[in-house]
Amino acid sequence: MSDKAGLFAHLDEYGYVVLEGVLTTEQVSTLRERSVELVKRERELGAQLYLDNRSQRVWNLVNKGKIFANMIQHPAVLEFQEYLLGKNCTLSSFTINLIGSGSPSSELHIDYPLSSLPTPHPSFALCANSIYLLDDFSLENGATHLVPGSHKRGYGPSSGEVYDDIIQVTGKKGDIIIVHGHIWHGSGENRTDQDRVALLGFFCRSFMKPQQDHLRLIAPEVIEGASGTLKRLLGVDSQPSLND
Numbered sequence: 001m002s003d004k005a006g007l008f009a010h011l012d013e014y015g016y017v018v019l020e021g022v023l024t025t026e027q028v029s030t031l032r033e034r035s036v037e038l039v040k041r042e043r044e045l046g047a048q049l050y051l052d053n054r055s056q057r058v059w060n061l062v063n064k065g066k067i068f069a070n071m072i073q074h075p076a077v078l079e080f081q082e083y084l085l086g087k088n089c090t091l092s093s094f095t096i097n098l099i100g101s102g103s104p105s106s107e108l109h110i111d112y113p114l115s116s117l118p119t120p121h122p123s124f125a126l127c128a129n130s131i132y133l134l135d136d137f138s139l140e141n142g143a144t145h146l147v148p149g150s151h152k153r154g155y156g157p158s159s160g161e162v163y164d165d166i167i168q169v170t171g172k173k174g175d176i177i178i179v180h181g182h183i184w185h186g187s188g189e190n191r192t193d194q195d196r197v198a199l200l201g202f203f204c205r206s207f208m209k210p211q212q213d214h215l216r217l218i219a220p221e222v223i224e225g226a227s228g229t230l231k232r233l234l235g236v237d238s239q240p241s242l243n244d
């Protein structure tokens with residue numbers, strides 16, 4: 001599926017779409033190498049491990065290298081995020097998600113803050129994710145689980161429940177999967193001897209509180225030197241007015 005209208009229609013209908021071959025081979029290899037370095041460094045400093053301590057997230061990527069700051073502004077990602085969340089949407093968080101060898105699958109869920117809101121959820125998206133594949137996603141190494149169409153149900157999955165309409169979304173490194181934030185999803189079990197590395201660019205509507213407080217967590221010189229687009233994504237334009 002390559003025509004733009006078809007990609008948007010797939011996203012609307014099923015709640016996800018795979019954008020094929022967005023990143024170059026060189027971008028993938030530099031991003032993966034840099035991601036693995038950050039994972040190792042933060043593990044030594046007591047990083048957040050999960051899924052039997054085999055998987056790990058690295059938070060606040062905009063502050064951890066220009067390559068990440070550039071990647072979150074990728075036009076292909078912004079086009080689809082703005083389609084779902086409005087032209088003034090902002091970044092909620094930008095993280096590395098490493099699903100380690102031997103990691104069990106995660107529980108099916110919807111992401112915070114949607115998971116903490118009363119139901120029914122609105123029919124329009126409040127948040128949405130972008131999964132940058134830095135490894136091929138296969139049935140064996142934990143390709144993302146999701147329930148197609150579940151973004152239209154207005155509520156999230158029940159903990160511990162088994163659902164029979166789950167699929168796994170496979171793809172090639174360099175692809176980016178855009179995921180409607182209301183879709184029921186999770187990472188799969190990694191039955192291989194290799195880690196599965198991805199970046200998660202999570203966006204929200206501009207009136208919402210992001211998962212991370214970018215303007216306090218990111219170094220002032222990074223914010224000052226940011227492009228207009230990046231400043232907007234970090235929420236510089238959506239601060240409350242002082243009314244003075």
Ligand SMILES: O=C(O)CCC(=O)C(=O)O
Nearest residue numbers: 097143144185186187188
């Ligand atoms: O990495 C994945 O496949 C999904 C990640 C996920 O479910 C999450 O971080 O909420």
